[in-house]
Amino acid sequence: MSTETLTIEKLGLSGDGVARGPFGPVYVSFTLPGETAVLAVNKNHGTVMSMSDVSPDRVPPKCRHFGPEGENGTCGGCSLQHASDALYHDFKRQIVIDAMKSKALSVDVAPLITAQPGERRRVVFIVRRTEKELLLGFNTPESHHIVSISECPIASPGIVSRLATIRAVAEALADNAEPFRLTVLETLTGLDLAADGIKKLDDKSRRRTVETVLSLRGVARVSVNGEVLVEPIKPLIDFGGIQVSPPPGGFTQATKPAEEAMADLVIRHVGKAKRVADLFSGSGTFSLRLARTARVHAVEGEDKALKALDFAARNTQGLKPVTVEKRDLFRRPLMASELKVYDAIVFDPPRAGAEAQVKEIARSGVKKIAAVSCNPQTLVRDLRFLVDAGYRITSVVPIDQFLWSSHVEVVATLEK
Template identity: 40%
Template sequence: MPRPGPRPKRVNLAPRQAEIAIERIGGQGDGIGHFEGRPVYVPATVPGDRLSVRLAAAKGDGLAGEAIELLESGPARVEPPCPYFGRCGGCALQQLRDDAYAEWKGQLLADALVRRGLKDVELRPLLRVAPGLRRRARFALGTRGKGLALGFNMRDSHAIADIEHCLLLVPALDRLIAPLRSGLEELLAPGGHAALEATATETGIDLLIEQTGAPPSAAIRVRLGALAEELDLARVSWGRPGEAPEPIAMRRAPSESFGGVAVALPPGAFLQPSREGEALLLAEARAALKGAKQIADLFAGCGSFSLPLSQGARIHAVEGDKAATEALQAAVRRANIAHRLTVERRDLDRAPLQPIELKRFDALLFDPPRNGAKAQAECLAKSDLPLVVAVSCSVASFARDAQILVNGGYRLDWARPVDQFPWSAHLEIVARFSR
């Protein structure tokens, strides 16, 4: 029988306390200091802060820290404008002075590109969308005692920070918080939870309730219909996560116009977080695509780029989501513009456009989900397409896809960071690649 080997070294996971000086802000918005040579990540801090910190769990290559007491403030610290900051996980950087925040936000893109070996890229100045303009929000709803909590998840937790107002939202969504909390009390059994996706469309609020378990009972459906009347909601839908939602009450078809063409939105349809941000991204894309006459628009959604761009070029829109594709096709038929905008449903992760298919275009735009467009970028790298415009909501996946394109012979002409998510680590990018 073999002799037992040495016992593994025991790791002390008991909480410890230390004094930490914050040196910089990391890519996720945490302040970073060091303890015994290891990085410590402390939320809601700024460079120059000195704090007493509780050290507990491992986090990445270092330790997670929880501030116990602020001993000395860094020069860029300001009073957060939101009373829920620190409990609500929706914002990470309200404690940072605005000029320092803008500098940090723009640097996220530069750092991501350098990590991929892409240096000396022309990075255009950061464009910003102000708070109070967000037209789409995903609330968390859960039981709390005899009532409900409605708000956003706390940081690194499924617990809900119950809120009355949010500084990020357009007034129509902000006014909805308290009435939804009281109006949905019958929806959840004790211990239950749901996600509420609310979108302020041109024709009213579109509310999607996502919940595991059985569909709503007849009584709940009646209550949701009454709530739509009480709150003047355009539509209320219900669905399980990952499944097609079912409309429960439809008072008006939620609709949004792109390039002057109205699109009837399916439940849970993706839209840019704000109209203002959408306009910034479109203006950058238009400028980058100037002169192109045959354009492929990939991950086209409901047509936020395709429809406006079709005013000056022939567009082929490709989207994998069935509901979004059908909504865009219906809008094209109603507007009688099929001669300048064609629509194809296709899973671009599994079946990207191949080099031979790309020959009929002189430019391509892609705006993928957060995981990026790796498969399509690999096909583009093997093609002769002269111009690619990338729009992205993730600096990490954008930098990876940019590296693929550059390694395939493209030149990264410029990249523009766009901040649609104030006080967060999320960043949008528009970039132009050419051969």
């Protein structure tokens, strides 16, 4: 441990300030470029002891739980509430610009489609029972300490206004001191609560949870490790006017505005395509919207998500035919020969990207491709394969969905 006076030069990929120390870069949470501070430095991590130069882009945080002075500790839900909108938006767009440059992809990156407070319809809380109380909130960065929250400016009013309800369900589920995750999804019919990481739920806890939920208003479903415990009403979400009941704990885009922005970009690019393959389709975020004008083949490795998509397609009038296929696209990608029949391909893989599948897409010669990604680093690796195969990137649009974090979504469109 040493004491150093250093100036922050830039924001790193995780949103920490980065200073040049005597032995290499030093990462300092909750700082901004241009700020000079006396730091306690431990290896490559610095903690602010005092600050002399403060950035004009520093703004008051929006939440009482944010930062080193946060109530109940430093909440790890956000990392950039202290940055002005202009600095924050530039930072997110620059992540995508830098990723493109890293693979020598020369393309203009569009302005960031921004996020607003109160838009998050899906939030993942950490829950743990202590001797004194039930903790429900977010971990402190790089720690198992849970900051129990009483407000959350990123979450939708429908979630924040029901924190007491969420706590009551969590209390019923937490019969020991083991922490677990509780994913809360605001749906059209009520909250969908999915607990994950509970090792064993005995009969008494099950009964208690069911009785608790039935005594509350506004809870559509509660599940544990994918098993439905109680479902007073089927949870429904809307994909472009088509209602879908997602599987317990299943993936959904975290905000409705970001989802709609992505879908709009994808649909506009696909245009008048008659046959579209939607790879890593999930419960149908893109498939069902595309089916208004095109025949869609949806491919997904998660069985329950695919069944939700199929049920919605079969029970919605006015759609073109939608076929579904359960397939692990990492181990068994659709081959170029299978893809050639499509006019357009959409793919939206997990953070690891879609390297094996993209190599087949590159060989297929399909005219139009829309790539959706939550990880710019794996996206640019995949785009490089396509560009080397003769595809031209026509647009790259960064989209903010995880407000005041370092995560950024991207939609890239390509033509052969």
